[in-house]
Amino acid sequence: MTIAQAQNSGVADAAQVLLNTIRRPVIMVDPDGFISFANADAEDFFRSSAAMLARNTLSKLIPFGSPLLTLVDQVRERRAPVNEYRVDVSSPRLGIEKMVDLYVAPVPEFPGSVVVMFQERSMADKIDRQMTHRGAARSVTGLAAMLAHEIKNPLSGIRGAAQLLEQSASDEDRALTRLITDETDRIVALVDRMEVFSDERPIDRYPVNIHVVLDHVKAIARNGFANKIKIFEDYDPSLPPVYANRDQLIQVFLNLVKNAAEAVGSDPLGEIVLSTAFRPGIRMSVPGTQERVSLPLEFCVHDNGPGVSEDILPILFDPFITTKPNGSGLGLALVAKIVGEHGGIVECETTPRGTTFRVLMPAWKELPTDPGADSEGNRP
Structure with missing residues (x-):
């Protein structure tokens, strides 16, 4: 099936409508480097119509030597998706300052073609x-x-x-x-x-099954502060263990679920979704060293409440910041402290239709050099 045949099919029309609803620029680059598809946001991003973009190769639209060109070649060669953060694609065509996050993936149905999604907000x-x-x-x-x-x-x-x-x-x-x-x-x-x-004592960390932690938190919530709120699960059962302290993880997610329950309030349609996923490619630098730590484990707490005010969002994890009449403003500050001490990061994304707290954590890796550990990394 060729790209032209796909574009003439009803399935392609439906896909076009679907991709136009995604509020991120999405393009598909064919084996020759031409942009064979662009959604509506991509037209805005490149300041050109899809028809005009189809007449150009990607190399003509972005700065010479941009890492994006290398990423496209790597994905095409390796046939595996890649995330890259804080990539500068500034040019007179796109705007003087254009810093984006990139998701680049192969398209199995069209050999040699690659899809690229841009996000103008960097992980950095x-x-x-x-x-x-x-x-x-x-x-x-x-x-x-x-x-x-x-x-x-x-x-x-x-x-x-x-x-x-x-x-x-x-x-x-x-x-x-x-x-x-x-x-x-x-x-x-x-x-x-x-x-x-x-409390500055070293954290006692070991392999922890995050789903056991989330199930424990859910049981507490259902039998207490969230007994009238629907709680759903969207788990990836193949996740490796997280390298963490179980009790402190319970404290983190108990705080996040309690916040979600308070955001939903007494709304009969209110719900909370606990999700886990594996996100390869997310890495961060450790201050003071050349080491880059991988944070492939993503744990989310989502609610469909009214969202967080844009004014308070930048300082949401600061101490004593709260919108609750009787709140102390220490819950999310404690979450940030615990997650940071585990080498992870926590972020908040909000819209008027809901809020998502996303925790990115390192996975546990067995250390074969430790003769005192068993096959699961536990010590007697």
Whole structure:
């Protein structure tokens, strides 16, 4: 079946409509380098109609020496998809500043053809934001240590004095002494939560089945704060174990699912989707070294609530940022801290139709040089 025959078929018409609904530029490059297909967003991206694009090779539309040309050749040769992040395709035709993420994959139905999807938001920017979240969490670490010493001790004295006053106070004044006691207890509880940030002990990590963790979190949610919300699963059963601490992962996803439940609220159509997937090609640099860590495991918590305000999105993982009347703003900051200490990143994507929290984590790899570990990497 040739490309021309496919384009004349009803299936191709349906595919054209479907691809035009994707809000990302998508093109198909034939074996000779010509653009044989472009969706509506690709026409906007290249500032040309699909008919005009079909008369040009990809090399004429992007800067000379662009990594995209090399990626297309690699994918065509290896017949395997590739992700590449923060690729500069700036040119007078596309605009002075054009930085994109790329997904390049072969098209088995058309040998030699390659599909390219552009995304004008780079993973590098997400990682930069993640570094900021970690810095904010470290700031809370110092603050928590100070609060524990400078605030909790005086609060104990205030609470004790209030209890002594309560014994000889009138009924009207006793209500005030109880208010003092309750408020000091609330402040102590807040300081106790912040002390989690000052825990700098090394994490005990081992291979963990993420689906067991998510099932545990789902069971807690269904029997508590999300007992009236539908929770769905979209798991990839072939995922390798994640290299992590099970208890801390439970804490991460419990916070994310609780946030999702609060976003959905009492909406009878509200739902939460827990999903897992393998995303090869996502790598990040480790600061201070030449090492690049692979983050192929993707775990998502999606809700169909009203979404997060654009104003708060850039600082969502900072401490004390919350939209809840009685919230402390430490839940997502703790999520960022734990995920960062595991070598992963966490990001949030939101629209008026819902919010997705995406956690990218490293997979566990057996270390054959460890003579004390068993076949699964566990030590006695």
